[in-house]
Amino acid sequence: MTDAQQHKRNDWLVVGKGAIGLLTACQLQQQGELIRLWLRQPTELQVAMTTVRGAVRRHHFAPWPKTQAARLAFIAVKAYDALPCIQQLQTQLAEDACVILSHNGLGTLTNIQAALKPRQQLWFLTTTHGAYTQSDCSKGHQLVHSGSGSSVIGKITPADSEAVPGWFDVLGQALGPLTLVERIQPCLWQKLLINCLINPLTALHQVPNGALAETRFEATLKKLFAEYCQLAAAAGYPQQETAAWQQLQQVISNTASNRSSMLQDRLAGRKTELDFITGFVLSEADRLGLALPAHQQLYQDCLAAGF
Numbered sequence: 001m002t003d004a005q006q007h008k009r010n011d012w013l014v015v016g017k018g019a020i021g022l023l024t025a026c027q028l029q030q031q032g033e034l035i036r037l038w039l040r041q042p043t044e045l046q047v048a049m050t051t052v053r054g055a056v057r058r059h060h061f062a063p064w065p066k067t068q069a070a071r072l073a074f075i076a077v078k079a080y081d082a083l084p085c086i087q088q089l090q091t092q093l094a095e096d097a098c099v100i101l102s103h104n105g106l107g108t109l110t111n112i113q114a115a116l117k118p119r120q121q122l123w124f125l126t127t128t129h130g131a132y133t134q135s136d137c138s139k140g141h142q143l144v145h146s147g148s149g150s151s152v153i154g155k156i157t158p159a160d161s162e163a164v165p166g167w168f169d170v171l172g173q174a175l176g177p178l179t180l181v182e183r184i185q186p187c188l189w190q191k192l193l194i195n196c197l198i199n200p201l202t203a204l205h206q207v208p209n210g211a212l213a214e215t216r217f218e219a220t221l222k223k224l225f226a227e228y229c230q231l232a233a234a235a236g237y238p239q240q241e242t243a244a245w246q247q248l249q250q251v252i253s254n255t256a257s258n259r260s261s262m263l264q265d266r267l268a269g270r271k272t273e274l275d276f277i278t279g280f281v282l283s284e285a286d287r288l289g290l291a292l293p294a295h296q297q298l299y300q301d302c303l304a305a306g307f
């Protein structure tokens, strides 16, 4: 039997037409998976995807049939849309559906867990693959896979440790290298460190990520970093400071010409994820009785700028 015959393709419902949703849909379809999208208009969606090597691939996606219950859903919507999206989708999800969430920021999971049924599984994936969408009405959806990265996934609920899920390898081929971790929260706190420093600063100053390597941002970055490390330690997610600082510099340099997702949201006139990034940092600080003046100032500056 050939590999192709052995591979029983999974049937995925993908929600989210942002960069990560479309990247996942295109990459999984490329692996031979059956992908249907959650679309408001019941028409096919076409995407021209530029790969990291510069080749252009065309993908077509049919809408998810409203009469079918989804057993596997990949949901990559903005943090503020995650709960409403799950609530709206619930009637479409199988009793034992596997829901994989991916978004920036923290603070959504408790309510989302409560919105799921006992046998529905919740997973969270975080990725460093770089991608962005370009809207050109005449050409349909344009997606650029701007940088290869890696991803980490962990199960949030039910909190049992089970065998590696059947879809793991194919998701790893799509967004890999993919690591399965027992506890995803420490990874989400590491990612939050990157996002709460890079995203609001680049969006506020309207600069690409690489500008943060300039000396004019050094003092602010250091203050934000020190405060975040203090908070993360108090919350039970201590950061290895030297490694974390190096990782931050690495992301700034690897994504130097990229616009952060928050800057892209601002430029497109969309709502930002500020409340789930800096807002979450400040609410955790409040809960733990810590003052974080640099994050507070950044939050106020963003609000004053109309975020």
Ligand code: KPL
Pocket (backbone or CB within 6 Å): 104, 194, 195, 198, 199, 209, 251, 255, 258, 259, 260, 261, 262
């Ligand atoms: O995750 C990102 C984002 O823009 O949301 C980073 C890592 C900062 C890359 O731009």
